[in-house]
Amino acid sequence: MFRTRVLLGAGLAIAAAVTLPIINALPAAAVAGRNLPANGKVLFLAGQTTPDLTALKQQVLDVDASFPRPGGVTLYTNISPNACNGLTATCNLNGNVFNFDQTLSEYPGAALAVGLYLADNPGCNNQPLRAIIGRQDADIAGALGQQYRQNLDNLITYLKNTNRAIYLRVGYEFDGPWNCYNTDFYKQAFRVVKQRIDALGATNVATVWQSATYPKDGDAQYKFDFSNPSHLTDWYPGDDVVDWIGMSTFYWDANFRQYQWACDTPTTASPKSLYDRSLTFARAHNKPAMISESTPQGYRTANLDASCTNVNNRVSLNGDWTKIGSWYDQYFSYVNANTDVLRAAAYINSNWEAITQFACPPGATAGSPNCTDGYWGNSRVQDNANIKANFKRELQNSVFVNGTLSGRGANWGGGTVPPTSNPPTSNPPTSPTPSPTGGNPGNxxxxxxxxxxxxxxxxxxxxxxxxxxxxxxxxxxxxxxxxxxxxxxxxxxxxxxxxxxxxxxxxxxxxxxxxxxxxxxxxxxxxxxxxxxxxxxxxxxxxxxxxxxxxxxxxxxxxxxxxxxxxxxxxxxxxxxxx
CATH class of the missing domain: 2.60.120.260 (Galactose-binding domain-like)
Structure with a gap:
C-alpha cells in the first residue's frame, strides 16, 4: 500500500483525565523512563485533532459520567518557519485542525502526546533535520536555519509551561517511507532535540522514538526495510536520548489481509511480528513502550463497511459490527498481554472522511490527486453503540489509568469473556415444542x-x-x-x-x-x-x-x-x- 503523509501522521488515544505524576523510578515492570504512569498502569490517550477531541468530550464524556476520561490527548505540530503550529491559535493544516490551548482547557490535567512533524512538504530534502543539526548548507544557512532552531526552543518552552506530562514523538514514524528521512540526519536531530529539552529544563517532557512498524518495505538503500532484523538498531539514536519506544498499530492479523491489505502484497506476513519486535527492543533497552498511533484503518464504524487501504473499494459487512470488533479485540488483548513494558496506548477517534488530507472517494487509489494518503474510513467509537459500549468496558479495566473494574469484561464478538462452566457433550433437542408461560408478575x-x-x-x-x-x-x-x-x-x-x-x-x-x-x-x-x-x-x-x-x-x-x-x-x- 502506498502512503504519503503530507503534513501529519495518524494518532489518537483515550484514557482518564487526572494529573499524572512524573515518575522516574523503576515500577513493578522492569522498565525505567520519564513520565511512567504510577502503579504499573497503562496510560490511554485520545486524539488526534482538536475537533476530534471536542466531539469525544461533547458526545461521549459529557453525556456519560461513567465513561473513563482520557488520561492523555494527542495533537500534532511542526517547527517549519512558514507554517502555523496550533500552539496558541487555531491552525488548519490540510483539513487537520489544531488548537493546543483549547484542547488542554477541555481536558484539564490530561497528559499530552505531541507528534512533531520534521519532514519536508513536499520533497525529501530533510531541511528541518539539517536545520536542527545546525548544518550550514546553502538552503538553510543564516536566518532560515536559525528560525527552525528558535521554533524548536519555542515549542519546548511551551510544552514545559503546560506543567503536564508530555510525550514528544520526535519525527514520528521515522522509518515510514512517506516521511523520507535520512537515517543519519534523523538520529543526529533526535539527539539535538533531547539536548534542548535538557538545556531548557523541560523535565516534564519525555522523548518518544516511534517506528511506523509498517508491513511493507520501502527502499532498503535508505533503510526503509522493516523485514531487516537489524532495522530498529540502524535507526536508534541511543539510550541516553530516548525515553520511550513507540510504534503504530493500524493492522492486526485477523483483519489486515481480509480487507485492509486484500488489494496489495505486504512484505511482512504478520504485522504483529513487527509490534513484537518493537517490544522486544524496548525490553532489551529497559525502555517503556507506547502504542503511539492506532486505528482500524479502512473500516467505518458508522456504516459497518470496510475497504482496502490503498484503494477505496468499500464492501458491506452486512450489519455485523463484530467484524470490526475483532480489530479492537486483538488491540486490547495485545495491550493486556504486554503490560510489563507497554505502558501507554493511543487511539485515533476520527472521522477521516471529514478531513481533506484523508479524503478518498470510491474507486480512488492511494497517491492519486484526490486520494493522497489512501483510504482511512471512520474510526469514531461513538458512531456505533456496540463498539462504544465495549470500548468503555475495556477502559474500565483496572490495568488502565482510571480503570476501576476487574478484567476486560468486553465482548467484541471474539469471546474475550471465558465460559463459566465446563461444557458437557450433549445438546438439547433440535425440535422445539410449546411451553407454558412462566408467570412472575410483581416487583x-x-x-x-x-x-x-x-x-x-x-x-x-x-x-x-x-x-x-x-x-x-x-x-x-x-x-x-x-x-x-x-x-x-x-x-x-x-x-x-x-x-x-x-x-x-x-x-x-x-x-x-x-x-x-x-x-x-x-x-x-x-x-x-x-x-x-x-x-x-x-x-x-x-x-x-x-x-x-x-x-x-x-x-x-x-x-x-x-x-x-x-x-x-x-x-x-x-x-x-x-x-
Missing part, C-alpha cells in the same frame, strides 16, 4: 439476578432443564424475533449502566446474532443490542456485560428479543440482571 429487583425461566410471557421459546444452568433451568430455542417478557422490573431511583447476562449457543464461534433488550414490549425502545457469537456447544456458556441507554428509573417491563439472520435456533438464556 422484581432489576439489580438482582432474574432467572430467564421466570418470564411473564413469551413467544417461540421453550424451557430447558439442565444441570449446567442456574437453578437447573434456562430458556432456549430462540429463533428470529422470539422473545421473553418480564413485568415489574424495578430500578428504583437508579439508572443502570449495563445489562449482564449468561447464555450458551450451539452455533459456531464465528457465527453472529443479536439479543436485543427492549423497554416495554418487543417493539418498544431498544435499550441494549449486544452482538453475540455462538459458543460452539449448548453447554458452553459466556457471561456478557453490555451498555444500556435510554432506560428511565422506576418500574418497567423488559423484553429480550433475538435477532437472527436465518431460521435456526440461536441461544439459550440462563439469567440476566442490570448493574
Amino acid at each position: 422484581r429487583n432489576a439489580f438482582a439476578t432474574i432467572e430467564a425461566e421466570s418470564y411473564d410471557s413469551q413467544s417461540g421459546t421453550q424451557k430447558v432443564s439442565t444441570s449446567t444452568a442456574s437453578g437447573g433451568v434456562e430458556v432456549g430455542y430462540f429463533g428470529n424475533n422470539d422473545w421473553l417478557q418480564y413485568n415489574g422490573v424495578n430500578f428504583g431511583g437508579r439508572n443502570p449502566n449495563m445489562v449482564t447476562f449468561r447464555y450458551s449457543s450451539g452455533r459456531p464461534t464465528n457465527q453472529a446474532f443479536t439479543l436485543e433488550f427492549h423497554a416495554g414490549s418487543a417493539t418498544g425502545p431498544v435499550i441494549a443490542a449486544p452482538g453475540l457469537l455462538g459458543t460452539g456447544d449448548w453447554r458452553t456458556y459466556k457471561e456478557i456485560s453490555f451498555n444500556v441507554s435510554n432506560l428511565p428509573a422506576g418500574t418497567t417491563t423488559i423484553t429480550a428479543v433475538a435477532k437472527v439472520s436465518d431460521s435456526a435456533d440461536a441461544l439459550d438464556l440462563d439469567w440476566f440482571k442490570f448493574v
